[in-house]
Amino acid sequence: MKETIRKAFVDSIPIMAGYIFIGIGFGIIMEEKDMGIWWVIAMSVLIYSGAMQFVTINLITGGASFIASAVTALMVSCRHLFYAISMIDGYKGAGLKKPYLIYALTDETYSIVCRDQLPEGMNRHTYCFLLSMFNQSYWIAGCIIGSLAGTVITFNTEGIDFAMTALFVSIFTEQWMETKDKSSALIGVGVSLICLIVFGAQSFLIPTMIGITLCLTVLDKIRGLRKTAKPEPPEGGEGDA
């Protein structure tokens, strides 16, 4: 158990840095919009998604209709569908921990729990549960600090939110180096870039998700056909089919 706590904590450190500072940013903006600490806590508990919480501030201050808020939330948060699909098997049999594990499946938490490298004998669900709790506590702590003491912070924190970008880039690099089959990674980046150019930064996520699913499925079908048509070469027999 001690080992599990240790590992969950160590793995959560990169997220700690990002969450605390982005949380502070969120708390400061909320304070500027005259929404105090209870609003900050309510959002961090009821929504618990960094990107969505920032968008919600704009929805509230802009007086958006409830329908508009729901549609916006759908557009911004749709990527969570993907995380959930990819964790269905991983979180199977988690029992009472499961609702919290699902509730706390943010971008950052997902990026850690989707990796499949735990020491022998360590309980995966306990590890993921602890990691999820560490992460949410950083996030709430950051939001509260920003709300209460945001104006006291004098050093220029501009650009600190790059920590999250760096987290994803480092995980992508690590995955890239440890997997032979780069097709999924390439499809992810390629489809996202094409959709970003075609649909623009505000609305490229949904087309991207559809595109990625289609490309992965079609590629798998083609490979399946090749395999049944030509079973001899066991590895790397590409290009001459």
Place this chain on the structure above:
Amino acid sequence: MHDTATFALLTILICGAVTQGLRFLPFAVFGGGRKTPGYISWLGSVLPYAIMGMLCVYCLKSISIETVSGWAPSAIAVALVIALQAWKHNSLLSIGAGTICYMVMIQLVFA
């Protein structure tokens, strides 16, 4: 004031319900005691790589290619993260150095 507070609370509840609904939906449909359908299981196993690529693009979506200061800080910092990660395999080091590099870039170099 009371109306504003109610409006804010309802908006938060709606955004929370949609976000959490999206997280719970696949588990509600395919989870439980049943065996996960083969296609969903397979999709779940190949998605992490594609998703991480998508998240990288998502984080860098507001880069502007019109001015050097619009893309250079991100490009340099991302390159540093990749290089450090490939060399040392230490996420803390890559993320820390990359973030500091980015902050120096936008606050001092390309300010």
